[in-house]
Amino acid sequence: MSGRLLLVDDEPGLREAVQAYLEDSGFTVQVASNAREGWDSLQASQPDLVITDVMMPQVDGYQFLKQLREDARFSTLPVIFLTARGMTTDRIQGHKAGCDAYLAKPFDPDELVAIVENLLGRRAAIQSAADSEETPDIADMARQISEIRSILSQRGELPLGHPPSPVKIDFTPREQSVLDLVAQGLMNKEIARRLETSVRNVEKYVSRLFSKTGTNSRTELVRYALEHGLITNGS
Structure with missing residues (x-):
């Protein structure tokens, strides 16, 4: 499966490793080191899915997601949270904020790829159904x-x-x-x-x-x- 992804994470090592793995899996990946860069990237080229860290300086993942959901262009864009905070309360907060999946660090990159493929496949199926009905x-x-x-x-x-x-x-x-x-x-x-x-x-x-x-x-x-x-x- 292919698709255009946006990866937002302030850790250079993890960002580069995840980007390389996703690209090896057939995806096109844009990267940003913080939420503001991520927002600018969204304006330039709308991706099919966003993967973002939660704990980032200045604008954290929750604020970034809120900004996405309040914009009609990105209100249904699939979003995956990556975070070192794996407590149940943190996951609940992430889902309430509107994320589609929540993956705690450290994670298996194959699991991330599986989640990405699942969300993109679901999105394509919904769009296909809408097209066939119309x-x-x-x-x-x-x-x-x-x-x-x-x-x-x-x-x-x-x-x-x-x-x-x-x-x-x-x-x-x-x-x-x-x-x-x-x-x-x-x-x-x-x-x-x-x-x-x-x-x-x-x-x-x-x-x-x-x-x-x-x-x-x-x-x-x-x-x-x-x-x-x-x-x-x-x-």
Whole structure:
């Protein structure tokens, strides 16, 4: 298995040894000596997984992970904690902070490789499932949206121009853009390309739209948006 990894550790000897072992195992590894360097590296090239030490000066692993989880781009990025602190309370704190795996030093490098492969495999499977669910629905979604528009128009509930909206929902500009594109029958991959963002971010925006409108599917969302005049692009 291959993948792009980011390794953050302030111990040069361990950092170099782990990097060499992971690269020998087929991975591409970027390294950083502290969390700030790690953050800069994330901006330059988004990895598939992060391995980080916990006990680091200035910004420790917990703070680094919190920064990752609060950023939409990295909120679901797999993170492995490496630490000399192997107490149960420390592991619990790590899992509560949102890490995906916790490996106490000293550790067997083969175990680290196995954990990395497992997390990357799981991530790929989830993405593949999402893609397979999405692809066949494009034509059907466009057809359903067209039918919704036709029915509402025949009932006189979809006037031209800017129809009055009996509800007021505060969408962010990006949520509104996603809603408008969903109403055109576009799926997440196409929306991501249009908005120059990731599919993962689009999924988050669609989920927020469901929550704000009280709907559970894209068809329900579009119907609700059309009935209440929430589409802004006139499509």
